[in-house]
Every structure is written in structure tokens, then in C-alpha cells.
Amino acid sequence: MALPTYASPLERVWHYAYLVICGLIFFFLIAPIVVVIPLSFNVEPYFTFTHKMLALDPEGYSLRWYDTLLTFGMANPGAPRDWSWWVDAWQNAKWINAAKSSIIIGVCSTIVATVLGTLAALGLSRPEMPFRRIIMAVLISPMIVPIIITATGMFFFYSNPCSPLSWFGVEPNCGKLAGTYLGIILAHATLGIPFVIITVTATLIGFDQSLNRAAASLGANPRTTFFRVTLPLILPGVISGALFAFVTSFDEVVAVLFIAGPDQQTIPRQMWTGIREQISPAILAVATLLVIFSIALLTAIELLRRRTERLRGVTPR
Amino acid sequence: MPRALDPHAAIALEATGLDDSGGLRTADGQPLSRALARSSRRARRRAFFLVLPLLLFILITFVVPIGQMLQRSVKNDGFSANMPELSRWFAEHPRGTAPDETAYAALAADLKSSAEARTIGTVGTRINYDLAGSRSLFTSAGRTARTGLEPPYQSSVLAMDPKWGDPHLWSVMREASSPYTANFYLAALDRTRNDQGEITMAPADQQVYVMLFKRTMMLSAIITVTTFLLGFPIAYLLATLPLRKSNLLMILVLLPFWTSLLVRTTAWMVLLQQQGVINDFLVWLGVIGNSSRIQMIYNQTGTIIAMTHILLPFMILPLYSVMRTINPSYVRAARSLGATSWTAFRRIYFPQTLPGLGAGALLVFILAIGYYITPALVGGSSGQLISNMIAMHMTQTLNWSMAAALAALLLGGVLILYWIYDRLVGIDNLKLG
Numbered sequence: 001m002a003l004p005t006y007a008s009p010l011e012r013v014w015h016y017a018y019l020v021i022c023g024l025i026f027f028f029l030i031a032p033i034v035v036v037i038p039l040s041f042n043v044e045p046y047f048t049f050t051h052k053m054l055a056l057d058p059e060g061y062s063l064r065w066y067d068t069l070l071t072f073g074m075a076n077p078g079a080p081r082d083w084s085w086w087v088d089a090w091q092n093a094k095w096i097n098a099a100k101s102s103i104i105i106g107v108c109s110t111i112v113a114t115v116l117g118t119l120a121a122l123g124l125s126r127p128e129m130p131f132r133r134i135i136m137a138v139l140i141s142p143m144i145v146p147i148i149i150t151a152t153g154m155f156f157f158y159s160n161p162c163s164p165l166s167w168f169g170v171e172p173n174c175g176k177l178a179g180t181y182l183g184i185i186l187a188h189a190t191l192g193i194p195f196v197i198i199t200v201t202a203t204l205i206g207f208d209q210s211l212n213r214a215a216a217s218l219g220a221n222p223r224t225t226f227f228r229v230t231l232p233l234i235l236p237g238v239i240s241g242a243l244f245a246f247v248t249s250f251d252e253v254v255a256v257l258f259i260a261g262p263d264q265q266t267i268p269r270q271m272w273t274g275i276r277e278q279i280s281p282a283i284l285a286v287a288t289l290l291v292i293f294s295i296a297l298l299t300a301i302e303l304l305r306r307r308t309e310r311l312r313g314v315t316p317r
Numbered sequence: 318m319p320r321a322l323d324p325h326a327a328i329a330l331e332a333t334g335l336d337d338s339g340g341l342r343t344a345d346g347q348p349l350s351r352a353l354a355r356s357s358r359r360a361r362r363r364a365f366f367l368v369l370p371l372l373l374f375i376l377i378t379f380v381v382p383i384g385q386m387l388q389r390s391v392k393n394d395g396f397s398a399n400m401p402e403l404s405r406w407f408a409e410h411p412r413g414t415a416p417d418e419t420a421y422a423a424l425a426a427d428l429k430s431s432a433e434a435r436t437i438g439t440v441g442t443r444i445n446y447d448l449a450g451s452r453s454l455f456t457s458a459g460r461t462a463r464t465g466l467e468p469p470y471q472s473s474v475l476a477m478d479p480k481w482g483d484p485h486l487w488s489v490m491r492e493a494s495s496p497y498t499a500n501f502y503l504a505a506l507d508r509t510r511n512d513q514g515e516i517t518m519a520p521a522d523q524q525v526y527v528m529l530f531k532r533t534m535m536l537s538a539i540i541t542v543t544t545f546l547l548g549f550p551i552a553y554l555l556a557t558l559p560l561r562k563s564n565l566l567m568i569l570v571l572l573p574f575w576t577s578l579l580v581r582t583t584a585w586m587v588l589l590q591q592q593g594v595i596n597d598f599l600v601w602l603g604v605i606g607n608s609s610r611i612q613m614i615y616n617q618t619g620t621i622i623a624m625t626h627i628l629l630p631f632m633i634l635p636l637y638s639v640m641r642t643i644n645p646s647y648v649r650a651a652r653s654l655g656a657t658s659w660t661a662f663r664r665i666y667f668p669q670t671l672p673g674l675g676a677g678a679l680l681v682f683i684l685a686i687g688y689y690i691t692p693a694l695v696g697g698s699s700g701q702l703i704s705n706m707i708a709m710h711m712t713q714t715l716n717w718s719m720a721a722a723l724a725a726l727l728l729g730g731v732l733i734l735y736w737i738y739d740r741l742v743g744i745d746n747l748k749l750g
Binding site: 007011014018019021022025026028029030031032033035036039046047048049112116117119120122123124126128129130133135136137138139140141142144145146147148149150152153154155156157158163164186187189190193198201247250251253254257258268271272275276279283284286287290291294295297298301302 | 357360361363364365366367368370371372374375378379380381382383384385386389550551554566568569570571572573575576577579581582583585586587590592593594597629658683686688689690694704707708711712717720721724727728731732735738744745747
């Protein structure tokens with residue numbers, strides 16, 4: 001994107017204007033995410049910069065909203081901060097419980113999505129796979145179908161998972177998945193699967209199938225071949241797919257709103273309630289923590305991507 | 318699709334060569350064509366078995382629930398299951414028959430049994446969907462009917478409430494007497510049935526859904542255009558910079574992509590509020606007075622700004638991956654033949670970006686028409702989309718059949734777009750980062 005030496009003055013002006021425009025668009029992309037970070041240290045319960053903050057006065061900043069995050073929902077937040085206070089926080093603080101739920105649901109649904117998704121991606125990338133296109137379309141569809149529709153369908157299904165049997169003339173009732181951890185985990189696994197399939201399939205495009213044949217000709221059975229040849233080579237793709245699935249679950253709120261019970265209070269659900277009801281900078285403190293979390297994930301993905309490219313022999317110019 | 322030659326069969330073939338009968342045979346004496354067919358069948362089966370667990374999983378957790386939802390959109394037996402006598406009367410008497418004594422007798426019997434079974438509320442709710450305000454008619458009639466109505470039933474029912482003689486109510490009850498109905502779809506398209514059962518437009522003050530569908534389409538189109546206007550320069554810059562620099566700038570695109578949706582929506586609330594950062598900044602600059610702060614949120618502006626920001630990476634990434642493959646020497650050739658930079662861009666470069674543009678625009682549009690969270694938080698009342706109406710029927714009015722009908726219409730639209738996307742772009746080419 002260098003300006004050619006033969007550029008006319010008008011082109012020069014346009015070139016610099018273009019760079020400024022791009023700068024503004026990058027600002028548009030990043031500013032909203034950056035702006036919440038200083039505001040989360042606001043000493044006042046406002047969503048805006050106070051004069052003290054702008055003057056960089058230390059008195060304008062505080063950790064009170066982070067403290068609120070910890071104490072919100074505790075049985076006795078005012079007690080002296082000894083061991084029992086921390087036990088209280090760990091057991092009762094709403095945001096800590098939300099984080100625990102989110103992590104349990106995220107990890108379990110990621111495992112389900114990654115295992116099933118990787119197997120399917122292996123099958124889909126074989127040249128012999130029948131009905132490849134249509135099956136792929138079905139497997140990717142949870143990402144395309146609006147989440148509100150998926151959640152609506154799941155709401156009916158999960159409140160009585162045997163009810164589809166009524167299509168065959170039986171009217172059974174076998175408990176319900178709504179309001180259980182299992183229900184949310186299955187729902188989130190469904191939503192995370194397209195990401196696993198897309199990333200693993202993309203990795204498999206560059207995969208040399210003759211390596212599998214070489215392993216087989218050397219006497220390895222399919223299982224050994226998979227774990228010792230295929231998996232190590234596609235692992236970066238599998239891990240980045242798993243990260244995508246985890247983030248999908250960690251950020252998902254609509255399905256949780258529709259099918260979770262009071263016990264499955266996840267971070268996004270808690271945020272949703274917080275934004276709708278008692279909006280306070282504590283939300284911005286959560287947002288800041290989540291931004292830091294996403295920076296960590298982005299770094300992980302970027303490192304994985306570089307590793308894949310290195311394995312494929314593509315180096316940055 | 319070409320079938321891969323099984324390597325083992327090929328090796329066996331080399332070892333045996335031609336047999337006496339002239340056909341090719343494998344080492345164990347089988348005709349080669351049959352051995353090949355069998356091995357390719359086995360390979361296909363093996364590939365399919367790898368996909369099968371996931372396919373079953375998706376069928377059970379995703380396809381079946383959506384099928385159930387579609388069933389719910391045409392089926393509601395809240396009336397027919399609890400009012401069997403009256404339903405039978407409707408089945409035996411054609412449309413247009415005025416309700417006679419036998420009809421009122423059936424009604425009285427059903428009201429009594431339904432009130433005793435405590436299902437009268439369900440019945441009333443079902444009728445209330447089609448005729449607002451009639452739920453209380455049923456619940457109060459149930460209370461009277463439990464003590465028993467005296468024949469002649471027609472006069473005693475009408476004595477409870479003269480509204481029972483309303484021909485429109487009877488028309489609605491006739492519609493509800495079958496468990497399967499298309500009425501929820503009619504309602505989702507702002508249509509209703511009159512007393513003769515003909516389809517007419519709903520009263521003007523109740524026509525909301527078509528307007529909402531139109532608004533959803535329009536806002537999605539606007540968002541697609543704004544993401545294109547903002548995404549194209551960025552994708553071009555990233556694609557033409559050396560990879561080392563563009564990878565660095567790419568982080569600025571990927572960070573929002575990876576940041577929680579709720580965080581980004583909250584951030585826009587912080588920025589756009591009347592007492593928020595942007596308004597404060599404008600007041601400080603003196604552009605606007607403190608009393609005339611701009612309302613940028615809780616309306617369509619808020620929805621458009623926040624959703625453009627959220628969907629922008631979905632436009633940039635496909636555009637970028639197409640632009641990377643465009644050979645810069647075409648543009649140079651055009652310049653050397655005397656084209657101005659604008660002509661070279663318009664006639665040489667831009668047409669080559671169209672596949673990426675199509676992919677990005679379709680993806681953004683598909684995602685935008687189904688958006689729920691962001692409009693719900695920043696859209697106010699004028700920035701709500703059809704998804705918000707589905708959620709409202711699911712959680713507040715509890716008219717689940719209506720929610721399912723709206724969802725089915727939205728789903729139909731999305732599936733058509735998805736099909737076009739698959740045709741034009743191919744879902745295999747969907748890339749994430």
C-alpha cells in the first residue's frame with residue numbers, strides 16, 4: 001500500500017485521506033472496547049468520565065466496582081475480611097457463582113462439541129463421503145439459524161424431551177432437560193459445533209492423506225494412525241475450534257434465558273439482568289475482565305494460527 | 318464425485334495382471350470391478366460412520382426441536398381438547414349454520430366439564446389469541462356453569478353474558494375447534510378471518526407484524542450497506558499492506574470479533590447515552606448545548622450503530638481473504654494503459670472483489686435479520702426487530718403458537734438466504750479469522 005512515485009498531487013491527497021479514513025474506522029472498531037476499561041475504575045456511579053478522571057486525579061479512580069462484583073450476593077459482605085469472608089464470597093457471591101456455572105457449562109459443552117465435531121470433520125474431508133454438501137449444510141446450520149429460533153425450539157423440546165415420540169402415537173413423559181446443567185451443555189454444544197467443523201475442516205484441507213496411508217502400510221491400526229499421525233498435525237485447528245466453541249458458550253445468553261433454571265446463572269445471564277435492571281459501573285468491571293479474557297484468547301488463537309502456517313511452510317513475508 | 322482407487326486393490330492388481338478369462342482379477346481371484354466397488358463402499362461407509370454421531374446429535378438437539386416448533390405453529394389443541402362436544406357440533410354442521418339449541422347445549426356441557434377439570438383458562442386463552450378480551454368471558458362463564466345451567470340452554474347461556482351470541486365469537490370458536498390451524502400464520506401476516514371465515518386484513522391498530530418484518534429487512538439492509546462502506550477500505554488496506562503489518566492491524570479487527578457481544582453492546586450504551594461519553598464530548602466541544610443532547614440510543618440509530626460494529630468483522634474477513642488473492646499487476650497494467658486510478662479501481666479491481674463482497678454481505682444480512690440481544694438492549698421501541706417480538710410472545714404473552722409461527726416465517730427467510738449463500742459462496746469457504 002505504498003504511494004507510487006508517479007502519483008499525481010490529487011492522488012497523494014486522496015491517499016492520505018484514505019489512510020485517515022481507515023484510521024477512523026479502526027478507531028470505531030476499537031474505541032468502544034477500550035472506553036469501558038477506564039470507566040470501570042470510576043469512583044462515581046456514572047457511565048461517563050468525571051472531571052477528576054479527566055484530570056487524572058487518583059481520587060477519581062477506585063476499585064469499588066470490582067469490590068462490588070465480589071461482594072454482590074454475599075451473606076455478610078460487611079464482615080472482616082478473614083478466611084470465612086472469602087469462603088462466603090466463594091459460596092455466595094453472585095458473580096463468582098455465575099463464573100463457576102459459565103466455566104462448567106463452557107468446558108463440558110466444548111468437550112462434546114470438539115470430540116463430535118472433529119470426528120465429523122475427519123469424515124467430511126474424506127473424498128468418499130456421500131451427501132457431503134447437504135450434511136455439511138445441516139451441521140453448520142446452528143450457526144446460521146437465528147438464535148432466537150433455536151432457543152424457541154429448544155424451549156419446547158427441553159421441557160419434555162420425549163415429546164417428539166408423540167409423532168409416532170405414544171405420549172410419554174420423561175422428565176425434563178430445561179433447568180438442568182445437562183440441558184444447557186447440550187444446547188451450547190450444538191451451537192459450538194459449527195465452529196469446530198469449520199476450523200478443523202480448514203486445517204484438513206492442507207492435510208496430506210498419504211501420511212495416513214504410510215502409517216497404515218507400516219502396520220499402524222486406524223486408532224494408532226489417528227492419535228500418532230493425524231491428531232498431532234491437526235491439533236492447532238482442533239484447539240482453535242475448541243476455543244471458538246468455548247467462547248460461543250461463554251458468551252451465549254439467549255438459550256440460557258430460555259432453558260436455564262435458577263441454578264444455571266451464567267455470566268452473560270447475570271450481565272443481561274444487570275444491564276436491564278440495575279445498571280451500574282459494576283457491569284463495566286465485568287466487561288473489563290471479559291475484554292482481558294478475550295485478549296488472552298485472541299493471543300492463543302494467533303499463536304496457533306502461526307504454528308499452523310509454520311507447519312505448512314507458509315512464513316510471513 | 319471421482320472415487321479414489323483403493324491402494325491395496327491396485328497393488329494386488331499389479332501382482333496378478335490379467336487372468337485367463339480376460340477380465341482383471343485380484344490376488345484372491347475376485348473380479349477387480351467387484352473388489353473395487355466393495356472397497357469404495359467400505360470407504361464411504363467408514364467416512365459416513367465418522368459423521369454419524371454428530372449428525373444424530375444435531376438431529377436430536379437441533380433439527381427435532383425446530384420441527385417441534387414448526388408443529389407448534391400450526392397446532393394448538395387448547396380449545397379442541399377441552400371442548401369436545403362443541404367441537405363435534407362444529408364438525409357436524411357446516412360453516413354458516415347459526416348456532417341453535419343443540420350448539421348451546423354442547424357449549425354448556427363443555428363449559429361445565431372444562432370448569433370442573435380446571436382447563437377453562439386454557440380454553441379462554443386459546444380464544445383470546447384470536448379475539449382479544451374473551452378470556453374473562455370463559456372464566457366467568459365457567460364459574461356459573463359449574464353450578465349447572467338450566468335448559469333451554471340458548472337463553473340461559475345468553476343470560477350469563479349477551480356476548481355469547483356474537484357471531485364473531487362463534488366463528489373464532491369454529492376455527493379453534495380443530496387442533497390444527499393456519500390462523501397463527503394469518504395473524505403473523507396481519508390477517509384474520511371474518512365471521513364468514515374469509516381472510517381479511519386485521520384492524521389497522523393491530524397490524525404490527527408485517528411492519529416489523531419490513532423494518533427487520535430494512536434495518537438489516539442498512540446495516541449490510543454500512544458494514545460494506547466501513548469494511549471495504551479496511552479490507553483493502555489489510556490486503557495491500559505487507560503481511561507483517563497487516564497481521565498487526567488485523568488484531569484490531571479480531572479483538573472486537575472475540576469480545577463478548579454483551580460487552581460490546583454495553584460499551585455502546587456507555588458511549589451513546591444522553592449522559593454518555595459522546596454527548597459529553599460534544600457538549601464539551603460546544604457543538605451542542607447541554608440541554609439539546611442527541612438521542613442516539615433506544616431507537617433505530619442505536620440498533621444500527623451497535624449492530625454495524627458487531628457485524629463489521631463478518632464483512633471484513635471474507636473481503637480480506639478474497640482481496641489477498643487479487644493479483645496487483647492487473648491494476649498496474651490498467652494504469653500503464655492510461656487508466657486513472659479511479660477507473661482502474663472501478664473496472665479492474667472492484668469486479669474482482671465481488672465474490673468476497675457477496676459472501677460478506679450475505680453473511681452480515683443473514684446474521685442481522687435474526688439478531689435479538691443488541692436490539693433488545695439498545696433498540697428502544699423503534700429499533701426492535703422481529704426476533705424481539707418472538708421473544709416477547711415466548712416470555713411475556715405466552716402465546717407460543719404465535720411465537721412459533723413468526724419464528725417459522727423468519728426461519729424460512731433465513732434458509733432461503735442460506736441456500737443462496739451455499740450456492741454462491743459454498744459453506745466450505747466460510748472462514749473464521
